[in-house]
Amino acid sequence: MSAIQRILGIVWAALGVGIIPLAIMRAMAEIAKKPSEENWIFWSIVLVVLMPIIAFSLITFGVFALKGEYDSVD
């Protein structure tokens, strides 16, 4: 189980890193397509609140998992 936990750590960290440019590019494209107030509010929430939480927690969790910090949990 420890080996799977560590390997998956790379996946979580990569997801965390990948989500940052993905969210920014999507937000820019959507706002450029329709620059309404609603669109601005929605993408601001995604970029300022949701994306940083997901990215930070996935990257940190992934690094911890990769280092074997969760080996002893199970």
Add this chain to the structure above:
Amino acid sequence: MAQNYSASHSEEVSSTRKVIAASSVGTLIEWYDFYIFGSLAKIISEQFFPKDNPTAALLATLATFAAGFVVRPFGALFFGRLGDLIGRKYTFLVTLVIMGGSTFVIGLVPGYAQIGFFAPAIVFVLRLLQGLALGGEYGGAATYVAEHSPDNQRGYWTSFIQTTATFGLFISLGVILIVRQSLGLEVFNDWGWRVPFLLSIFLVGISVFIRMKMSESPMFSKLKKEGKTSANPLAESFKQKDNLKMVLLALLGATAGQGVVWYTGQFYALSFLQNACNIEFVQSNIIISIALVIGTPFFVVFGALSDKIGRKWIMMLGMLIAVISYGPIYNAMYDTANLKNKVEIKEKTIVEHKAEVKGTDSLKTTITKKVFEDGTTYKETKKEKFPVDAAAKAAMPKDKLKPDTKKEVVLPQDQFIRMIGFVFIQVLFVTMVYGPIAAFLVELFPTRIRYTSMSLPYHIGNGVFGGLVPLIATRLVEASKEPGYSNPLSNLINGVTGHASAAAGSADPLAGLMYPILIAGVCFVIGTVYMKNKPAAMDGE
């Protein structure tokens, strides 16, 4: 000897019951206070946040969202720290007073028509206070009860705290329905909506009185006596690797998935009934209320079961079944109310037209009433407002001339019961993921920083991941209208059931489910791979 044991055991149980009752009533009231604002959002918006004032409209948006996902985690940090420094009892007494006071004052604030911009500004601040108080309440109540519970019954006892969020929602819906029905729609929209807010002060008064009589948690008292409380709970919780890794595990392996399952099963289900299925206001609220009442005891069932077989697999199973079955359940809900699947009795169709002139505007109302063979009734109210002057009408932008259409479907009894069943199944998933989670969270962290450490992942999971379900789901449904849109979930369901995909330009009703399915799916994998199943003994340090 046996008699002495029996007497002391029954005293212990009776004392634990008092702790549960006192904690649960307060938490229940906090949830009630928090939800009535959400349930009355439309009226509040009309009273305090007029759409023609852009600043007020922006405040409305912020009040709706900020209280949920910015202020709640902040409240968790602020009050969590306080609870680990000075104690659980006084901290969650303070949160109760803040919540009750804010709710009561919202009921007293004059509308925008009376005091202008001050009205939305005051309501905005009060809503933020509500979010702050809620962020501090839950962690305190769960920690307090858990620290009074024996190791082998912690899931059972804390599950009563878990019922409060659902009961709070149920009571808020119930009180609103009763007040609305008693006063009539016009009076309710005028001033009657204030009654549920004002009622809160009596409930809070009773709860504060009960809580004042409670003693501090035995584990925290012992720690304080020995001088072992944390000097800096925030730093200890989030700067120390051993603790931070458990906070992340709690968030990504449990509370994020639990949050989306909770919001989908209880809030999105109501929104789906009203907006996608067009079920009439009262009937849709009754469907949700009945499903909540039938489902609520299962919080205790799964909480108690987690003491026997462990917390992990019950929560993971709840998430997995939710991920697999949301598509078919929502598809069946949509099909049940879909008028295209019903045969209309044409001779019973009534169309009424009404035209009136108000000032320079002409108001045209068309009401169409239909009856279907299965007993379903349908009412469509179309309101068109345009200037009497033909030149002014011609100069108006097309979107301003678009009629305001309200659709109301009332289901016959058998389909009404079927709908309750569909929502009940979702509430059951909620009870599986939410019933054992308080015990799971408190067992992850040591007493000295428990309140702080468990509150943050809980409120990020519920406030941010869960709280965003309505916003993101609505957005996904809107996006499904765009050309070239393709939803793998809908494609899969349409493939299995043989249904046709949503026509180009029309919304895909299942599109909104992609967000909760994705979050719960990732959370299921992380929880399954990294979490342990055995309930842990809590340290008293």
